[in-house]
Amino acid sequence: MNIKKDLLSINKYSRPGEKLKSVKGIVVHWVANPNTYAKANRDFFENRKYGEMGYGSAHYIIDLNGDIIQCIPLSEIAYHVGADSYKEEAIKKLGNYPNNTTIGIECTHIDWDGKMTEETYNSLVELCKDLCLTYKLNPLTDLYRHYDITGKDCHKWFVDNLDEWEKFKNKVRDKMINNNKEIQKNIIYKNIVNFDFEGEKFGVPGFLKEGISYVQVRGLLDRLGYIVEWDNESKTVIIKKE
Numbered sequence: 706m707n708i709k710k711d712l713l714s715i716n717k718y719s720r721p722g723e724k725l726k727s728v729k730g731i732v733v734h735w736v737a738n739p740n741t742y743a744k745a746n747r748d749f750f751e752n753r754k755y756g757e758m759g760y761g762s763a764h765y766i767i768d769l770n771g772d773i774i775q776c777i778p779l780s781e782i783a784y785h786v787g788a789d790s791y792k793e794e795a796i797k798k799l800g801n802y803p804n805n806t807t808i809g810i811e812c813t814h815i816d817w818d819g820k821m822t823e824e825t826y827n828s829l830v831e832l833c834k835d836l837c838l839t840y841k842l843n844p845l846t847d848l849y850r851h852y853d854i855t856g857k858d859c860h861k862w863f864v865d866n867l868d869e870w871e872k873f874k875n876k877v878r879d880k881m882i883n884n885n886k887e888i889q890k891n892i893i894y895k896n897i898v899n900f901d902f903e904g905e906k907f908g909v910p911g912f913l914k915e916g917i918s919y920v921q922v923r924g925l926l927d928r929l930g931y932i933v934e935w936d937n938e939s940k941t942v943i944i945k946k947e
């Protein structure tokens with residue numbers, strides 16, 4: 706998987722430079738423009754800075770040959786799922802403004818049916834696998850089509866072919882397990898500690914041992930609205946209020 710950084714200039718319309726609050730999900734899009742290259746789509750986002758083409762961007766764009774362009778740093782928000790209203794389920798999991806809590810990936814495609822080349826598809830699987838491992842996300846519940854959040858017909862191929870979407874998520878999960886047997890088996894399948902925080906119910910990776918709940922710090926604090934970072938030099942978990 707080849708990721709090239711080609712960051713947008715900071716501007717009001719496509720790269721506001723605001724901090725991403727946390728990462729609770731990954732959103733898959735299609736560019737809705739058949740047979741265009743990732744670079745052309747990236748430049749389209751860049752040219753939004755002039756203010757004549759509305760708002761919109763994504764963190765990544767996957768090319769027809771599988772190469773990936775990163776347009777926005779993972780510490781910042783992209784404008785990829787903004788809408789007037791959101792599905793209730795999405796708000797429950799991602800908050801009132803899902804751009805604050807998600808990473809957006811645009812996929813190029815050959816035709817109007819949205820079907821991706823094998824190369825694009827494989828890179829999408831790889832990228833989602835890496836992001837799920839980094840942010841401790843469960844591919845079966847934390848990968849979204851744009852459609853799942855706003856109802857928009859995007860990623861069209863996965864909206865029209867629900868079985869393909871399910872297959873895709875399972876592929877990401879299988880890759881994660883192959884990559885990191887020990888941890889991922891625990892995180893994804895078995896060991897979840899359930900919380901009820903002022904009525905909001907959620908599970909966090911962890912386990913119960915001799916009457917003590919051991920839970921993943923990031924998983925819990927993320928859900929409570931804190932930003933969790935790791936300082937490798939001092940081996941310290943840094944917790945910040947949003």
Ligand SMILES: [Zn+2]
Pocket residue numbers: 733734735785851857859860
């Ligand atoms: Zn979309």
